[in-house]
Amino acid sequence: MTETAPATRTPAALAALVPVLRDICGEDGVLTDASRRRTYESDGLTHHRSVPGVVVLPTTAEQVAAVVRLCSDRGVPFVPRGAGTGLSAGALPHAEGVLVVTSRMRRIIEIDVDNECAVVEPGVANLDVTRAAAPHGYYYAPDPSSQQVCSVGGNVAENSGGAHCLKYGFTVNHVRGLDIVTPSGELVSLGGRSPDAPGYDLIGAFVGSEGTLGIATRITVNLTRAPQKTVTLLSAFTSMDAGGRAVSSVIAAGVLPSAMEMMDALAIEAAEKAVACDYPQGAAAVLVVELDGPAAEVDAQLAEVVRLCGEAGSFETRTASGPEERARIWKGRKSAFAAVGRISPAYIVQDGVVPRTALPEVLRRITELSESSGIRVANVFHAGDGNLHPLVLFDDTEPGAADRAEEVSGAILDLCIEHGGSITGEHGVGVDKACKMPRMYGPDDLATFDLFRRSFDPDGIANPDKLLPTPRLCGERPGVRRGVHPLVESGRADQF
Amino acid sequence: MTPAEKLQVEGCALRRGTADDAVGTLVPGYVARPADADALARIMAVSGRRGLTVVARGHGTAMDWGGVPRSADLVVDTGGLSWIDHIAGDLVVEVGAGTPVADLFAVLEAAGQRLSVDPVREGGTVGGMVATGVSGPRRLLTGALRDLVIGMTVVRADGVVARSGGRVVKNVAGYDLAKLHTGGLGTLGVIASVAFRLHPLPPALRVVTIPLASRGHAERITAALRATTVVPAAVELHWPSRLPPPPSTDASGATQPTRLPPPPSTDASGATQPTRLPPPPSTDASGATQPTRLPPPPPTDADRTAPAPPSPAVPHHGPCLRVVLEGTPEGLEARTATVLSVLRGAAPREGAAPPGPQVDRELPAGWGLLPSEGTVVRVSVPPAESAEAAEALGALAGRAHGTDAVVTGSVPRGALFVSFAPGAPAGAVADTVAGARSRPGWSATLLRAEPHVHAAGVDPWGEIPGLPLMRAVRDSFDPGRRLAPGRFADGA
Ligand SMILES: Cc1cc2nc3c(=O)[nH]c(=O)nc-3n(C[C@H](O)[C@H](O)[C@H](O)COP(=O)(O)OP(=O)(O)OC[C@H]3O[C@@H](n4cnc5c(N)ncnc54)[C@H](O)[C@@H]3O)c2cc1C
Numbered sequence: 001m002t003e004t005a006p007a008t009r010t011p012a013a014l015a016a017l018v019p020v021l022r023d024i025c026g027e028d029g030v031l032t033d034a035s036r037r038r039t040y041e042s043d044g045l046t047h048h049r050s051v052p053g054v055v056v057l058p059t060t061a062e063q064v065a066a067v068v069r070l071c072s073d074r075g076v077p078f079v080p081r082g083a084g085t086g087l088s089a090g091a092l093p094h095a096e097g098v099l100v101v102t103s104r105m106r107r108i109i110e111i112d113v114d115n116e117c118a119v120v121e122p123g124v125a126n127l128d129v130t131r132a133a134a135p136h137g138y139y140y141a142p143d144p145s146s147q148q149v150c151s152v153g154g155n156v157a158e159n160s161g162g163a164h165c166l167k168y169g170f171t172v173n174h175v176r177g178l179d180i181v182t183p184s185g186e187l188v189s190l191g192g193r194s195p196d197a198p199g200y201d202l203i204g205a206f207v208g209s210e211g212t213l214g215i216a217t218r219i220t221v222n223l224t225r226a227p228q229k230t231v232t233l234l235s236a237f238t239s240m241d242a243g244g245r246a247v248s249s250v251i252a253a254g255v256l257p258s259a260m261e262m263m264d265a266l267a268i269e270a271a272e273k274a275v276a277c278d279y280p281q282g283a284a285a286v287l288v289v290e291l292d293g294p295a296a297e298v299d300a301q302l303a304e305v306v307r308l309c310g311e312a313g314s315f316e317t318r319t320a321s322g323p324e325e326r327a328r329i330w331k332g333r334k335s336a337f338a339a340v341g342r343i344s345p346a347y348i349v350q351d352g353v354v355p356r357t358a359l360p361e362v363l364r365r366i367t368e369l370s371e372s373s374g375i376r377v378a379n380v381f382h383a384g385d386g387n388l389h390p391l392v393l394f395d396d397t398e399p400g401a402a403d404r405a406e407e408v409s410g411a412i413l414d415l416c417i418e419h420g421g422s423i424t425g426e427h428g429v430g431v432d433k434a435c436k437m438p439r440m441y442g443p444d445d446l447a448t449f450d451l452f453r454r455s456f457d458p459d460g461i462a463n464p465d466k467l468l469p470t471p472r473l474c475g476e477r478p479g480v481r482r483g484v485h486p487l488v489e490s491g492r493a494d495q496f
Numbered sequence: 497m498t499p500a501e502k503l504q505v506e507g508c509a510l511r512r513g514t515a516d517d518a519v520g521t522l523v524p525g526y527v528a529r530p531a532d533a534d535a536l537a538r539i540m541a542v543s544g545r546r547g548l549t550v551v552a553r554g555h556g557t558a559m560d561w562g563g564v565p566r567s568a569d570l571v572v573d574t575g576g577l578s579w580i581d582h583i584a585g586d587l588v589v590e591v592g593a594g595t596p597v598a599d600l601f602a603v604l605e606a607a608g609q610r611l612s613v614d615p616v617r618e619g620g621t622v623g624g625m626v627a628t629g630v631s632g633p634r635r636l637l638t639g640a641l642r643d644l645v646i647g648m649t650v651v652r653a654d655g656v657v658a659r660s661g662g663r664v665v666k667n668v669a670g671y672d673l674a675k676l677h678t679g680g681l682g683t684l685g686v687i688a689s690v691a692f693r694l695h696p697l698p699p700a701l702r703v704v705t706i707p708l709a710s711r712g713h714a715e716r717i718t719a720a721l722r723a724t725t726v727v728p729a730a731v732e733l734h735w736p737s738r739l740p741p742p743p744s745t746d747a748s749g750a751t752q753p754t755r756l757p758p759p760p761s762t763d764a765s766g767a768t769q770p771t772r773l774p775p776p777p778s779t780d781a782s783g784a785t786q787p788t789r790l791p792p793p794p795p796t797d798a799d800r801t802a803p804a805p806p807s808p809a810v811p812h813h814g815p816c817l818r819v820v821l822e823g824t825p826e827g828l829e830a831r832t833a834t835v836l837s838v839l840r841g842a843a844p845r846e847g848a849a850p851p852g853p854q855v856d857r858e859l860p861a862g863w864g865l866l867p868s869e870g871t872v873v874r875v876s877v878p879p880a881e882s883a884e885a886a887e888a889l890g891a892l893a894g895r896a897h898g899t900d901a902v903v904t905g906s907v908p909r910g911a912l913f914v915s916f917a918p919g920a921p922a923g924a925v926a927d928t929v930a931g932a933r934s935r936p937g938w939s940a941t942l943l944r945a946e947p948h949v950h951a952a953g954v955d956p957w958g959e960i961p962g963l964p965l966m967r968a969v970r971d972s973f974d975p976g977r978r979l980a981p982g983r984f985a986d987g988a
Contacts, residue, residue, distance in 0.1 A: 204675025
């Protein structure tokens with residue numbers, strides 16, 4: 001864990017910068033007061049903490065550029081931050097650096113229906129784009145479950161996905177244009193309303209770069225036409241294997257649902273306790289499948305999916321097409337994380353990915369791991385794309401429990417890698433998984449990532465110590481979370 | 497040691513370059529054919545130590561894309577890196593760069609799957625397709641080629657083998673370097689293998705071909721289509737520069753609709769009088785597809801299972817729009833009907849009405865292919881300006897110079913291609929490119945230019961936003977600028 005000594009004073013090197021920062025961002029755009037800085041000490045992965053040296057709240061791209069130029073001139077590190085909901089400590093502040101927060105850059109500059117895109121500032125909340133587009137019959141497709149709060153700039157940095165990325169893809173598939181401030185403080189426009197910008201696809205490489213290549217200051221995203229029809233289906237099985245078979249046969253039948261989510265018995269039990277979601281009694285696994293598109297296509301696919309679930313051994317299948325009925329099905333799934341948080345004093349969430357065909361095997365191995373260690377694991381995951389979110393439960397007051405939980409959690413990631421998967425499907429590497437990168441990539445791969453990083457940031461001042469392993473960083477432990485995430489608790493976010 | 501011996505590495509056939517290996521006018525000293533990625537890494541390392549310039553080659557179908565390389569000491573033929581690892585249950589495939597695209601497509605089709613991209617060139621290798629990075633018409637549902645690449649192994653200029661991404665669709669670990677190599681024209685490294693996400697083959701499709709009366713007509717149709725929820729896979733524009741060309745007196749295009757006729761003169765400079773483009777692919781008389789006239793009778797069960805009824809091909813050589821719908825037979829009935837009703841509402845207001853729309857059950861022959869000869873300019877515009885751009889570019893390219901050209905491309909993506917007849921004067925290309933670049937938000941690059949166009953000094957790239965950053969990336973991966981120097985705007 002990274003817990004730095006409480007910083008009360010702005011470090012001396014930074015103190016000299018403060019007057020200039022005030023010139024750039026105005027009096028109220030610079031926070032030096034220790035208690036106010038402390039409110040930014042962590043992002044969504046709350047046990048990594050570090051009080052930022054100074055916080056700036058710019059309102060324009062020019063201000064961002066001027067701040068970064070200053071950092072570049074003085075060799076001071078900076079860390080971009082959006083809404084601070086990230087789950088890999090990517091926005092963990094630098095104690096001797098400047099935290100550049102985009103929360104005052106919240107304008108939706110344009111909803112351009114003719115060109116099917118929206119132009120927004122980075123601090124705009126994900127869901128606000130959809131809200132602004134909805135009256136025109138459009139929405140913004142990437143829908144992380146933190147979408148009420150998380151910023152589009154943060155989504156760009158993390159290449160965020162959502163429950164519906166199985167069909168609609170991730171943030172990278174929806175960004176057409178980016179204005180960025182590079183680590184040397186230059187404001188560069190890439191792409192725009194016209195897709196297919198000429199030259200190297202820097203937009204594609206910037207998306208998912210976790211704030212290490214600069215700061216996105218204006219984003220042009222695709223808007224997607226709202227589907228004619230959406231149907232949600234809930235199917236209950238007596239074993240995870242049977243549920244897994246249903247997933248495989250749906251995919252093999254050539255159906256591409258917009259979402260395909262699964263929960264195991266422990267997750268269902270927790271959800272029932274928390275929100276009384278009324279899932280079929282005796283289910284050892286439930287599968288939530290959503291289909292959308294032209295009504296006639298959805299109807300044809302629905303019949304097929306219902307049939308396939310039956311063949312796979314489902315003992316009950318419910319379908320819903322009205323918004324309220326659909327919400328009822330989703331309720332259990334959406335509450336699962338928070339619910340598990342309530343049945344266990346502490347837990348670790350993983351974000352590993354396995355090839356879909358390896359799901360049954362990996363789930364069996366997770367069960368074995370859980371049984372042999374005595375550590376309970378609840379499985380809630382994006383079955384369609386093999387993105388697991390196992391919740392490793394433990395009691396942090398029990399001596400040694402945290403260590404055993406971390407062992408199980410690490411072993412799960414190893415399983416993912418062993419099966420040709422990934423250590424992170426959507427939460428990003430940040431600080432949390434930087435030290436796990438060498439398990440997935442070889443030294444040459446990592447050196448090549450670093451080569452690329454340095455082409456943008458030769459001085460290493462943009463979000464240092466994130467994404468790639470550094471000696472300073474590694475050897476430390478991955479994250480432990482206690483209770484329900486504050487955002488979920490306050491009803492501002494669901495966690496998937 | 498002779499120079500050849502110095503380049504000798506294990507697992508890599510080496511021979512002297514010949515005129516057939518020429519890159520533009522440059523005959524490479526050597527051609528190396530590594531047997532696998534390790535051998536590729538060895539030859540790259542050795543050529544790096546010797547400071548040789550290197551141009552990668554698949555089947556050589558796009559060696560004339562981008563700027564003209566200044567130097568090519570060594571051509572690296574990727575043909576030995578030909579393998580397909582298809583994990584059907586995961587809808588994922590990993591492929592060696594030298595694998596013929598046709599082989600890949602055949603393997604996938606046999607499994608009821610596809611890589612959801614329409615190639616723009618016939619033949620060619622997977623590595624070449626990715627390095628040129630251009631996406632054909634069906635990109636509205638599953639994205640462009642770059643959206644389908646989930647992992648890549650690349651050999652850097654110094655011979656280091658670097659992998660990014662992986663074999664799972666959802667993965668945010670590390671930088672997505674494959675995006676840089678997709679469309680990078682082999683200037684950031686030599687692609688050794690690529691992993692793609694796949695999609696199931698749709699059970700059926702419909703192609704609605706709509707002859708266009710005017711730009712306004714095109715705009716009304718595309719706006720009206722946008723308002724529907726029929727979710728087309730493609731909305732492809734075909735806009736010849738000469739409106740309308742004479743009816744089917746042109747027999748040359750009948751059998752090879754997607755290939756332009758060869759230049760009329762053997763003059764290598766290519767400065768000849770222009771030739772006429774063949775008619776658009778779907779309308780040729782080869783009889784590959786059998787369009788039906790619309791509106792169709794109300795759907796019946798019999799109709800659903802019936803094979804496409806034969807009907808005479810109705811050639812039209814003028815501008816048209818093709819809407820491709822993919823899905824279940826049941827779903828397609830309703831969606832096609834929606835498209836047709838939209839068309840009735842957007843009927844042309846000006847001039848004589850063109851023939852009504854046609855519905856086909858197959859893609860036209862040569863679907864999505866760019867002409868295999870002649871200069872092609874890629875123009876990106878805000879999608880709502882696609883029809884306007886086609887009209888303006890057609891006028892710039894064609895009428896002003898008496899040249900034949902055709903503007904094609906995806907309307908909802910504003911991704912247009914201006915294809916000039918072989919031998920089209922450089923002035924026509926220069927005017928087209930300059931005209932496009934003068935418009936805010938438009939960009940124009942030479943995808944492929946004939947030698948006389950390059951010789952006339954037409955800038956292949958123009959002012960690319962972010963160019964200094966791109967050069968910085970180039971310098972970090974290839975500090976000696978040894979990979980196809982000159983092909984990208986590398987400012988040497
Ligand atoms: C309850 C909960 C549910 C979640 N569900 C999902 C989910 O379903 N799918 C998913 O993908 N994620 C999910 N997340 C993770 C998180 O919400 C996303 O990663 C989100 O995109 C982060 O956005 P943010 O604005 O909060 O970014 P922050 O946390 O502020 O920052 C994240 C990273 O982006 C960088 N950054 C921020 N703004 C910029 C900018 N303008 N330019 C450059 N870099 C920038 C930061 O430096 C940092 O590295 C969830 C988180 C929570 C707490």
